[in-house]
Amino acid sequence: MNTSTFQRFTATLRRLFARKVVLAAAIVLLAVLATALLFPALSSADPNALSIPERLNAPSSVHWAGTDELGRDVLLRIVHGARYSLLIGFVTAAGAVLLGTLLGMFAGFFRRLDAPLMRVVDAMMSFPDILLGIALVSILGVSLWNVILALVIVYTPRVARVVRATTLVLRELLFVDAARALGVRTPLILWRHILPNLMSPILVQLTFIFAYAILAEAGLSFLGVGVPPDIPTWGTMIAGSLDYADKAFWTIFSPGVAIVLTALSLQMLGDGVRDLLDPKLKKTV
DSSP, X not given: OOHHHHHHHHHHHHHHTSSHHHHHHHHHHHHHHHHHHHHHHHOOOOTTOOOGGGTTOOOOSSSTTOBOTTSOBHXXXXXXXXXXXXXXXHXXXXXXXXXXXXXXXXXXXXHHHHHHHHHHHHHHHTSOHHHHHHHHHHHHOSSHHHHXXXXXXXXXXXXXXXXXXXXXXXXXXXXXXXXXHTTOOHHHHIIIIIGGGGHHHHHHHHHHHHHHHHHHHHHHHHTTOSSOTTSOOHHHHHHXXXXXXXXXXXXXXXXXXXXXXXXXXXXXXXXXXXXXXXXXXXXXX
């Protein structure tokens, strides 16, 4: 990496983290990610280990976040569950962005494909996200990867509409007309000229869908159609302890805080990326 590239990179980071709330969100996300990746590798503790005599113990110096209805350490399960919740969020966001970008780019660039593709997208978006997710998981079956697949299908239309709208503008610009006049093939135009100019809305959608997917998994698990109970995601922790919430509020409060902090941090980071890539704001930053 040469000096000019490094300087541009550092300048971009300074603009991105100029707002303290965005910097705080990035720090929270890094802490969550580091904890999720490093702690399970460094600790041999079993998050599913039962200890019935210690069931529903309040937070203490031994169990910082208390224990659940089966005597399992809540904090340990939150740390281990972070891997699954982040995995669901990331894979869902990546899959939805990939499929949505392809659908939106083809619909926006090829006039013949626009109407049929967008009618399918409109039909899917006519259903509330959570209801469509419940229906898809019910059809596919309850498992970690089926939940991810269902959420990818749910959020793909959202990306497709955003990408299509941007592609409709880009295909009418002069640099696309110039490429066509020079005989550049359509796949090359899409790859070299259209796709790079779609990165701004794509990156914003990536961060937002990451947060939406974590919340959606928690909602599906809460309704009993999410990840199997033996996988300690934050959503399954809340769903499993719901009957004891009046006696031991910490069993749902702690994973709830983890969900809110992570989702809110992703939303704030997404706002920062959107502001960074907005050409109307670049002159004022």
